[in-house]
Structures are given as structure tokens and as C-alpha cells.
Amino acid sequence: MTHKLIKYGLFVTLILAIYSCAVGPNYTPPKVNEPVDFRFNVQQDTVINLNWWELFKDPVLDSLITATLENNRDVLIASSRIEQARAVLGVSKADFGPAIGYSGNLTPTNYPQYVTVDEVTGNYSFQTFLNWEIDVWGRIRRSNESARANLLSLAYAKRATQLSLISEVASSYYDLLDYRTRLVIAQNTFKVRDSALTIIKLRYEKGIIPLLDVNQAEVQSATAEVAIPLYQRQIARTEHRLKLLLGNYPGPVPSPATLIEKKLPDSLPAGLPSDLLLRRPDIIASQYDYWSQHAKIGVAEALRFPTISLTGVLGYGSPELSNIISNGLGWGVQGSLVGPLFEWGKNKRRVDIEREGAKQALFAYENTVLNAFREVDDALITVQTLKEELKIKEFRYKAAESASYLSSLRYDKGVTSYLEVIENQRQTFAAKLEYSQTYKEVFLAYITLYKALGGGWISESEREAYAKAYEEQLNIEDNSVRRDTLIYKGQLTDLKTPNKK
Helix, strand or coil: HHHHHHHHHHHHHHHHHCCCCCCCCCCCCCCCCCCCCCCCCCCCCEEEECHHHHHHHHHHHHHHHHHHHHHHHHHHHHHHHHHHHHHEEEHHHCCCEEEEEEEEEEEEEEECCCCCCCCCCCEEEEEEEEEEEECCCCHHHHHHHHHHHHHHHHHHHHHHHHHHHHEEHHHHHHHHHHHHHHHHHHHHHHHHHHHHHHHHHHHHCCCCCCCCCHHHHHHHHHHHHHHHHHHHHHHHHHHHHHHHCCCCCCCCCCCCCCCHHCCCCCCCCCCHHHHHHHHCCHHHHHHHHHHHHHHHHHHHHHHCEEEEEEEEEEEEECHHHHCCCCCCCEEEEEEEEECCCCCHHHHHHHHHHHHHHHHHHHHHHHHHHHHHHHHHHHHHHHHHHHHHHHHHHHHHHHHHHHHHHHHHHHHHHCCCCCCCCHHHHHHHHHHHHHHHHHHHHHHHHHHHHHHHEEEEECCHHHHHHHHHHHHHHHHHCCCCCCHHCCCCCCCCCCCCCCCCC
């Protein structure tokens, strides 16, 4: 009894030793020396547990973003790629177990020229077989590791796509509001100038003013009028761009308010640079890309070693179909070892190819990190300087309005020429348009900042719940998804927090 236990123990130990061995380097997360702080960081409140676009408090924008995440073709393509990668992972996992199949053979023959009796002979069989590759060198495990990392990379790539689309929808929406605001400015300016032109023509007909004043007033009126079709065209094209993002055909987009009626966000969250590595989905996707490519080195290494497999056959066979069962059950077992002997360095070159691929993936990851920090600092300084610029332009257009009003009074009293009126009207019109554009650019700067930061934050409990749900959705083992990466709530719009059991 003791002898049998020892044999079983040695057998189990051998199996565990085999399946704990895998050639090729083990993956370690790449090290990045991030800066202590962002260059233009400011200490302001952090927005917790909030989809960042909700800071703008615009239900129309919320509905546009929701529709985009549901219908945009890029999101659907990303989702399809995840399903494809999940299928690839399933294929890789299936290689761990034995392949079981069946075969049948029905071969009746009749060759009277070779036999003394004219009769039908043949071979009849039915059998099941089992073929199992023993993963001694870890080829299957490394392949499974690569497929799992690729699946997670595509999952985070989908979130990066969602984040980019949210940013693009929000930017296009505020472009639309800006063009509609400028259209209103152009229409109102044209009405005022057209009315003034009518009065000036009457005064010219009475001989009070020269023809030059009429011509100058006509130029001013036409300048405002020509801006109207320009902004109408920009509005239509922006609506079409939004409709495309929504996954729809061209058409109008509702936006009940003008841009100036929208309030700018109060807070400016940035956080610590180290948090950026845990929030940006493109960084995380790039890291999983590196992991996937890194695991392929082990797959290539394993191809340099022999493949060990077991084959078993169980079935019936007989030269007569009527006796195929009565002859009894037959079986057979075979072990095989097949390996390369001399292939002119081909397998070594396979390893070199995958090593260089891993290097490229690592450099791509580092480049993604560097670009992410640049984007954040660019966005921070843009928000800060644009807000200062907006204050100056607001003061400028109000001063221009006052100057235009006063110059019109002076002209009516005959104190000044119409050239002064024209110049002040021109400056007022330009100042209003520039103020609207800068107001929009501040919104766009906030959008760019939130995109660069990777979105908002969620609590530890929410993060764990989302991680569990994500693992269930991806059909992978527990704790494969990094908990420290599931921070951006908006990226998980396709997931639901699991109910408590």
C-alpha cells in the first residue's frame, strides 16, 4: 500500500513539475520613472465618482454621448475584436486538454480474379481516439498567456476608443454651439447695420451726407450678411459630423442653448503623475500589448524542444461487417517524441523575431507614456492661459460695444466722420466673434484635459465590483484584470455592477 502511495505521489509530483516549467522569460511590468508632479499642475478639487462630461451639466450632450457609445461603428468594431480575441483565447485554452475524436472505416472489396471463391471481403472498423500533447516546455501556457494579454489589451483599447469618441462628440457639440452663437451674432449685426443703412440712404437723399457714407455703410452691412451663410454651412457640416459619430445618417442635431449660456466647469482635477499610468486606457492597453508579445518569446523557445504526446485508440474492427461487435473491443496506446534536429537556425531566428517584437512593444509603451504626460501638461497650461485670455476678450468686446455706441452718437451729432463709426463697428463684430470662439476653446481645453487624464475616478468598492464583472464578461480567471486600472467609470459603460448574492 505504501509502495503504491509513493508511486502515485511521484507521478503527481512529476506532473506538477512538468506543468510548472515554462521556457522563456517571465513577464515583469515595465518600469517608468514618472515625474514627481505635472509642470503646470494646480491644487484644485478632484471630481470623484462622476462621468467627466457631466461636469458640463448638459442633458443634450449626455444623450449624444450615450447614443455614440451604443451605436458608433468604431465601438462596435472594437467590441467585435474583443469577441474575436476571446475566441482565440478559447482555442488556446482548449490545447491544455486532450483532443478526442472518432473514425470509421467501411471497405468492402471483391476481386474474383485473385481468389478461388467469388465473395465480398473487406475491412470494417469503428474507433475513438485520444491525442494529448504534454506541455513539458510551456508552449501552450505561453500561448495562453499571450492570448489572455491580447484580449485584455483589446478590452482597454475599446475603452480608449470610447474615451476618444466621448471627447470628439463633446468637442463637436461645442463647435456646433459656437457656430450657432456666431450665426446669431452675425444675424443681429446684419439687422442693426441694415437698419442703419436705410437711415443713411434717407439722409443721403436729403443731401445731408455724401455718397461715400452710403457706400461704407453698404460694405459694413454686406460684411455681416456674408457671415450668415458661412456659419450656416459650418453648422450643417458639424451636425453631419456629430451624426456620423452617433452612427446615423446626416441630419439636424438639437441644441437648445447658445454657447455663452453654458457655464464653464469650476474644478480642474489633475492628480499625481503616478495615477496617470493607472488611468489612461491607451497606456494600459500598450502594457498588455507588451505582455502579449513578451509571452510569444516562450512560445518560440518551446519550438526548439521536442514535442511529447500520448495517443490512445479504442474501438472495434472485423473483416466482416456482421462480426464487428462480436470480435471484441480493441485498444492501443502510443507515446511519441518529435523534435527538431537541424534546421539551419530557423527556430533560433524565431526566438530572435519575438524578442525584437517584445522590444518594439516596450518602446511603444514607453512612447505612449511620454506622450500621455505631454498631453496632460499641454492641456493644463492651455486651460489656465485660455481662461485668462477669455477674461481679456470679454473686457475687449464690452469696451468695443461701448465705443461703437458712443461713435454712433458722435456721428449723429456731426462731431465725427463715418469712418470712426465703421472702425468701431468692425472691432465690435470681430470682438464678439472672437469671444465666442475663445469661450468654446476653453470648453475644448477642459475636454482635452479630461481625455488626457483618462477620465474620472471611482471608489475602491466600485473598482472591485467592476473588475469582477469585467472578468466575468471576458470569461477569464479571477484577478487577471488589474484592479488599479479600473478607475475611469465612463469607460465601463457597457458593464453593470453585479448584484449581491
